Amino acid sequence: MAVCVSLDVMTITYREAVRSGMREALQRDARVFLMGEDVGEYGGTYACSKGLLAEFGPERIRDTPLSESTFVGAGIGAALGGMRPIVEVMTVNFSLLALDQIMNNAATLRHMSGGQFSVPLVVRMATGAGRQVAAQHSHSLEGWYAHIPGITVLTPATITDARGMLLTALKQPDPVFIFEHAYLYSMEGPLEEGPVAVEISHAAVRRLGKDVSLLTFGGSVWKALAAAEQLAQEGIDAELVDLRVLRPLDRDTMLTSVRKTHRAIVIDEAWRTGSFAAEISAVIMEQAFYDLDAPVARVCSEEIPIPYPKHLEEAALPSVGKIVQAVRRLLG
Amino acid sequence: MTVSMTREQGLELLRQMLRIRRFEERAAELYQLGKIHGFLHLYIGEEAVAVGSVPALTNDEAIVATYREHGHALVRGTSMRSLMAELFGKATGCAGGRGGSMHFFDASRRFYGGLAIVGGGLPVAVGLALADKLQGRARVTACYFGDGAVAEGEFHESLNLAALWKLPVLFLCENNLYAMGTALARHQSQPDIAAKAKAYALTAHTVDGMDVLAVDRATRRAVEFVRQGNGPCFLECRTYRFRAHSMYDAELYRTKEEVNEWKQRDPITTFEQTLRAARLLHDDDWKNLDASIATEVEDAVAFADASPWEPVEDLTKDVYSQPVGDQQSAITQKLTTDR
Numbered sequence: 001m002a003v004c005v006s007l008d009v010m011t012i013t014y015r016e017a018v019r020s021g022m023r024e025a026l027q028r029d030a031r032v033f034l035m036g037e038d039v040g041e042y043g044g045t046y047a048c049s050k051g052l053l054a055e056f057g058p059e060r061i062r063d064t065p066l067s068e069s070t071f072v073g074a075g076i077g078a079a080l081g082g083m084r085p086i087v088e089v090m091t092v093n094f095s096l097l098a099l100d101q102i103m104n105n106a107a108t109l110r111h112m113s114g115g116q117f118s119v120p121l122v123v124r125m126a127t128g129a130g131r132q133v134a135a136q137h138s139h140s141l142e143g144w145y146a147h148i149p150g151i152t153v154l155t156p157a158t159i160t161d162a163r164g165m166l167l168t169a170l171k172q173p174d175p176v177f178i179f180e181h182a183y184l185y186s187m188e189g190p191l192e193e194g195p196v197a198v199e200i201s202h203a204a205v206r207r208l209g210k211d212v213s214l215l216t217f218g219g220s221v222w223k224a225l226a227a228a229e230q231l232a233q234e235g236i237d238a239e240l241v242d243l244r245v246l247r248p249l250d251r252d253t254m255l256t257s258v259r260k261t262h263r264a265i266v267i268d269e270a271w272r273t274g275s276f277a278a279e280i281s282a283v284i285m286e287q288a289f290y291d292l293d294a295p296v297a298r299v300c301s302e303e304i305p306i307p308y309p310k311h312l313e314e315a316a317l318p319s320v321g322k323i324v325q326a327v328r329r330l331l332g
Numbered sequence: 333m334t335v336s337m338t339r340e341q342g343l344e345l346l347r348q349m350l351r352i353r354r355f356e357e358r359a360a361e362l363y364q365l366g367k368i369h370g371f372l373h374l375y376i377g378e379e380a381v382a383v384g385s386v387p388a389l390t391n392d393e394a395i396v397a398t399y400r401e402h403g404h405a406l407v408r409g410t411s412m413r414s415l416m417a418e419l420f421g422k423a424t425g426c427a428g429g430r431g432g433s434m435h436f437f438d439a440s441r442r443f444y445g446g447l448a449i450v451g452g453g454l455p456v457a458v459g460l461a462l463a464d465k466l467q468g469r470a471r472v473t474a475c476y477f478g479d480g481a482v483a484e485g486e487f488h489e490s491l492n493l494a495a496l497w498k499l500p501v502l503f504l505c506e507n508n509l510y511a512m513g514t515a516l517a518r519h520q521s522q523p524d525i526a527a528k529a530k531a532y533a534l535t536a537h538t539v540d541g542m543d544v545l546a547v548d549r550a551t552r553r554a555v556e557f558v559r560q561g562n563g564p565c566f567l568e569c570r571t572y573r574f575r576a577h578s579m580y581d582a583e584l585y586r587t588k589e590e591v592n593e594w595k596q597r598d599p600i601t602t603f604e605q606t607l608r609a610a611r612l613l614h615d616d617d618w619k620n621l622d623a624s625i626a627t628e629v630e631d632a633v634a635f636a637d638a639s640p641w642e643p644v645e646d647l648t649k650d651v652y653s654q655p656v657g658d659q660q661s662a663i664t665q666k667l668t669t670d671r
Binding site for chain 2: 032033059062064065069070071072073074076077078080081082083084085100102104105109110111112113114115116118149150152166168173174248270
């Protein structure tokens with residue numbers, strides 16, 4: 001288990017970064033515990049918690065029954081009771097079974113109680129498609145969650161964010177939802193030097209450019225980066241903004257980028273209709289309309305349940321090729 | 333019936349039931365007058381459950397209740413003023429007016445609502461108990477819900493998890509026989525609710541929820557059982573709602589005869605008779621109780637009426653605990669080789 005202790009630049013996987021964040025949180029704060037389906041004996045469906053049971057014991061690494069609503073609700077209760085729970089919902093697909101707790105309790109309690117109660121809960125889950133697991137295991141619903149006031153929605157795309165966002169999230173007095181794109185867990189990369197916890201208020205410009213702004217988050221960041229590199233060979237200089245935090249949204253970073261490039265394409269693995277991409281597009285229209293040289297474009301998933309066969313799944317999802325084409329159309 | 337209580341204890345139980353009754357009767361009038369809006373689910377008829385059970389808890393033991401929670405908050409000790417103000421939606425209410433009738437909260441008394449999605453409070457109670465267990469505190473979380481919640485998945489999940497992890501939860505089912513308008517026997521294949529709890533390996537008891545002394549005894553026993561570290565306990569209180577589900581319904585789902593039969597078992601009048609028979613209550617006591625409660629209710633109404641509204645400027649306050657960081661300075665982060 002290659003988990004970092006000292007921090008020179010070292011190469012780890014995204015899943016190791018998540019694990020490293022959880023380990024550090026568990027070591028640092030006795031109030032932190034992890035619960036969810038198969039987080040203990042099994043080591044986590046995506047092996048994010050592998051080894052943690054042996055290290056921290058069954059009181060702090062708790063395997064739950066397949067009762068999403070109740071273990072998320074229990075996370076809310078435990079947070080109200082002074083703990084700092086990390087609840088792992090195996091995937092966003094199953095989080096639908098806990099939506100009542102998330103929306104009606106976690107998100108409302110502070111406001112509805114007149115500020116008397118905070119819910120310092122962190123919920124992590126895998127999201128996204130691309131692994132040929134068909135329609136019921138391929139949802140991208142982080143944009144839905146970003147609709148809900150009272151929660152914070154994070155989409156770590158990098159190794160550094162995968163670890164650091166969790167640590168910062170655990171310091172928040174209010175519920176934080178972290179969406180880890182399942183495709184990224186095996187991604188390897190260097191862990192950047194510097195403070196372990198990262199800020200969770202801002203978007204990040206991942207590539208500077210002047211011709212078009214690619215606005216995206218989560219797993220799509222890497223598709224957009226590959227597209228930008230391909231476009232560079234054609235002489236098109238794309239700027240890439242990783243939104244990182246879907247709620248509360250950092251509008252300034254993306255608007256600054258759009259005001260500079262005058263063109264924007266939003267890449268979102270969710271369905272186009274009612275998507276987070278639609279929200280981004282609307283924000284640009286409201287606040288940067290006169291800076292635009294072209295209408296905002298979107299690259300989203302096809303409006304279908306995600307199919308199993310590889311060629312159909314690829315056709316359904318945003319791809320490097322689709323992003324490149326969209327940029328060419330916009331600049332054309 | 334043998335009555336083993338002091339005069340003071342008896343009068344206090346009667347007083348608390350009467351406080352709930354009068355508070356709610358007045359609230360119903362104020363609803364007609366347009367002072368209270370939205371949903372107003374009255375507890376009238378069920379008072380013995382809250383009055384018999386809430387005092388069994390210590391002040392630092394938690395309560396999670398439902399949208400029919402006026403009684404529980406009153407017995408818990410939240411001031412009638414702040415509860416009435418909450419019904420009015422005033423800033424002086426126990427939730428700052430934000431919640432209304434269904435969402436009473438009182439952090440100082442560990443009163444966690446007022447949660448109005450049926451079944452939604454059970455997981456939260458399980459979590460509060462988990463926090464206590466993890467922090468080594470031997471205290472109970474009391475979780476109230478109705479018979480309607482029994483049909484929800486969260487009921488089954490929560491009983492299972494609490495029993496599996498031996499968490500200190502007291503599940504109190506206020507079985508008033510109707511899930512809004514659907515009779516228990518019309519929505520449950522197994523209408524014996526305690527039997528369901530037993531199926532999850534919980535210790536479960538059923539008690540006459542119209543008898544405040546029976547509820548008191550059963551709850552004290554159950555609370556002690558949970559405090560001893562035996563895991564959760566389940567108490568089904570069989571009771572009856574005398575009024576409509578909320579302020580108005582045509583009550584097509586039950587007969588007047590049935591309602592009248594249950595009213596013969598009104599928890600207040602039957603307990604009053606018990607006290608009189610035991611010579612613990614005299615005519616003067618009743619008059620004094622009634623008068624002092626009437627004064628308390630009218631004081632609460634006057635307080636609520638005179639209280640200010642929350643300023644509209646505060647509309648977005650407390651969505652988050654603190655204003656979320658300044659979003660002015662964007663960070664420009666060169667993407668290096670992070671892959």
